[in-house]
Amino acid sequence: MLLRNGIPLRFIFRQIRLELLLVTLFVVIIGVIDENKFLNLAIPATVPTILGTAISLLLAFRTNQGYQRWWEARIVWGAIVNDSRTLxxxxxxFTHDHGDYLPDLYRRVAHRQIAFCYALGNSLRGMDTLPAIGGLIDTEERSLLRRHDNVPNALLQLHGDDLAELLRREWVNPYQQVQLDDTLRRLCDSMGKCERIKNTVFPSAYNIIIVLFIYLFVFSLPFALVESFGLGQIPIVIVVAAAFFLIEKSAIYLQDPFENRPTDTPMTAIARTIDINLRQMIGEGEVPEKLPAEGFYLM
Structure with a gap:
């Protein structure tokens, strides 16, 4: 997630450097041809005006849809925070008066829930999940997880096994077990929502149409400005092109919030917050520090 302050310009313009290079070469060529009167290149300003208006509407819709996906991802991870604490x-x-077995149970479930959060973040980013878990689970459970493609789902299944054991020992009553199981259900729902956002590809035809229209607009703009501004049209076109390309790139990054980029939903930082909270809830003395920002962004 990009932070409010300190975003370097090199990061912003690195995303569109190839597009700007192509546009710069094109407008310089148009400017030189017009300056030397080789051809009459002027066209009515109506053409880029109509294109620019249409593109503005498309980009507004695209950016709004991308932001909705990014914001939904953030809402889902907020729900994961709440449900982890609730669990x-x-x-x-429900179980505070049932003997010496409980401290180990609290520690096992809390650590497994922390592992779930780290593993889900890595899974959504296409990274290996088991290294993210570290020493949070024991050897037996780690061996079981290696047999599962979906490690976060397997961790929730292990939670379910522990809850079933609590009910069997009558350390929770059926009503309490239903509430615990409902919390696990919400965690599973949140995991599924994240996977839906990750696996639902924005329509590629829509992407191609927008990019095509932007290039048509940018390449027609010099012809409309060259008669009035001459070589002065070069910086004007570059600035306008940069604005359109930046908006389009921003929309692309917003619509994919789990791609291991600085614009991601900060899943690792959120998982670290859950890590700290759950360890403190079960009374552990040593807790990790909050995840520091990596310059201008937080992962």
Whole structure:
């Protein structure tokens, strides 16, 4: 996630450097041809005006749709934070008077839930999930997870096994077990929503149409300005092109919030917050520090 301050210009313009290079070469060629009166290149300003208006509407829709996907991802991860805390709070409240077995149970479930958050973030980014878990789960559970393609889902299944054991020992009653299971259901729903956002590709035909229209607009703009501005049209066209290309790139990054880029939903930072909270809830003395920002962004 990009932070409010300190975003370097080189990061912003690196995303569109090839497009700007192509546009710069084109407008310089048009300017030189017109300056030397080789050809009459002027066209009515109506043509780029109509194109620019149409593109503005398309980009507004595209940016809005991209932001909705990014914001939905952030809402889902907010729900994961809440449900992770709720799971441990329910476990502590429902089972606090049932003997020496409980501290180990609290630690196992809390660590497994922390592992779920780290593993889900890595899975959505297409990274290996098991290294992210570290020493949060024991050897037996780690061996079981290696047999699953979806590690976060397997971790929720292990949660379910522990809840079933609590009910069997009558350490929770059926009503409490239903509430605990409902918390697991919400966590599973959140995982599914993230996977839907990740796997639902924005229509490629729509992307191609927008990019094509932007290039048509940018390449027609010098012909409309060259008669009035001469070589002065070069910086004007470059600035206008940069604005359109930046908006289009921003929309692309917003619509894909799980791609291991600085514009991502900050899943690792959120998982670290959950890590800290759950360890403190079960009374662990040592907790990790909050994840620091990597310059101008937080992962």
């Amino acid at each position: 441990i709070r329910q476990l502590l409240a």
